[in-house]
Amino acid sequence: MSESARSGLQAFALALNKRLADDAARSNRNLIFSPVSVYAALSLVTAGARERTLSELLGVLGAVSRDDLAGSVRVLSEQALADQSQTGGPRVSFACALWHDRTTPLKPAYIDAAAKSYKAQTCSVDFHKKPGEAGKRMNAWVRASTNNLITEIIDPSQLCPQTDLVLANAIYFKGKWSQPFDEEYTEDGKFHRLDGSTVEVPFMQDDSRQRIACHRGFKVLQLNYEEGPQPRARYSMCVFLPNTRKGLPRLSEMIATDPDFVRKHLPTGTVEVGEFRLPKFKLNFSTGMNDVLPDLGIKEAFQEGKADFYDMLAEEDRPGRGLTLQEVLHKAIIEVNEEGTEAAAVTACRMQKVTCRVDKLPKRVDFVADHPFAFFVIEEVSSAILFAGHVLDPSRE
Structure with a gap:
């Protein structure tokens, strides 16, 4: 990981920590979250953005380009977050995935970038007609990716039928x-x-x-x-x-x-x-980040008519037109005891075309x-x- 990327990730982590800590303190709540998980999920979103939307995301994530950002996540997944349980070290799992509605195909170049740089698996689901079923598939992935510490990130019964795309990251850690x-x-x-x-x-x-x-x-x-x-x-x-x-x-x-x-x-x-x-x-925490991220500088990605995810959808008529970031959800849990630490976190980004010292x-x-x-x-x-x-x-x- 380059020094600039390292600094960018740390700056993002501490800025987000301060914002979430202030919110949690106002309601006298404990706080646990994974900066790396949020960073990875937003990086996956950034891989399909361009123009001002791309500039804002890169600015907040502290990267100079999409390639720089992808390289940072790749180094994290292959080195910093590599599982060491077979050699006596911590058990670590880091995974990305994306689900798109079957009527909303993704650009081959975006799928390729997601797979190569983020090792993300891509799944076609029926969000529009069977959102509950799609939600169950996503939550099954969440359980498998967090060793069942987190059972769901999205309530299947409340998943919006207008959803076109959901991108997610999950991280699991268990160390003695x-x-x-x-x-x-x-x-x-x-x-x-x-x-x-x-x-x-x-x-x-x-x-x-x-x-x-x-x-x-x-x-x-x-x-x-x-x-x-x-x-x-x-x-x-x-x-x-x-x-x-x-x-x-x-x-x-x-x-x-x-x-x-x-x-x-x-x-x-x-x-x-x-x-x-x-x-x-032992702490668990969940939050929506639709108010938090704009305060950090990610604004256009949430705005109808301004968000530009041209490099994401494989549509003939202006790909990505109207596609906006609708909701960013995060859930994390941690337990610290005499033996060690077990923790997990999931971040999901729901997107849809807005025609909805x-x-x-x-x-x-x-x-x-x-x-x-x-x-x-x-x-x-x-x-x-x-x-x-x-x-x-x-x-x-």
Whole structure:
């Protein structure tokens, strides 16, 4: 992956993280989503766009061209997100797919690009007359691609009969800590929420050395996942813990200021640990992104009469005319416990024709995550952020 593409993906991930985190905080919800999944799904949409629609998508995704974008996703799928379960590393699955109505054929060049660069499978379905049946086929793919963690992305009974095309990405991750926590030491304790109230939740504890960095106003814990003898990728979870109980909003602002913020603030070594507590948590989150993406700069793709997806549909009369991005849906789930992490996410894009900143480390460091914090599951070689989220209340899914 080129340095510009790497920077573009990180910038997109942190901008989207900030926007979704603000929305989630207003309703006091925990947050979990996959920047990589959203990036891949929108990249697949971009492969069929042109003119101003293409420029907006490339700008938000941080790519200089469709080829640059396709190359980035290809590197992610073949290297950063390659499955390592057979050699002792994390189990990783990354898949793309697209379904088009049988009366709306796709251009051969677009199908070829989707297959070569995104390894996307293409399926012809009957959206117009049997939308429920088409929805069931898509959800079956979702279940298979996420090891049944996510059972559906679209409610078959509510799928619009005017739908012409749905493009999707799914990602699944299951990794064991390189140093698992002993369940015997897990104890309940108080977690302080942003509103000042507390809740009793199980905390994992440990007294061994940990990878922790102390910065002005916050600390960062990096937990590595088990890997094989010759890993092609290295995965870890990074917990960004503000020093104050109500410091997460401010920390979120800081993280969003620099596309390379996460990587720059990772620990560079291990330290002796004093008190160490990290809550177990299981989160699930789903959201529509029709209001979020325009705020980031993707506007024309949603606008009737302006969206230009000329390179997508195989129609004789001005291909792609009237085809617009109608809905972008995202769903994600994650569970963190003594053994490790299991997570999955799906992003679906529904389209139709509209004729419808480091301080000196002390000798011992405490890391007590008993108040809201942010976390990122990253692949260190590419710096790709697979999953991101905020834990406001670990007692709630």
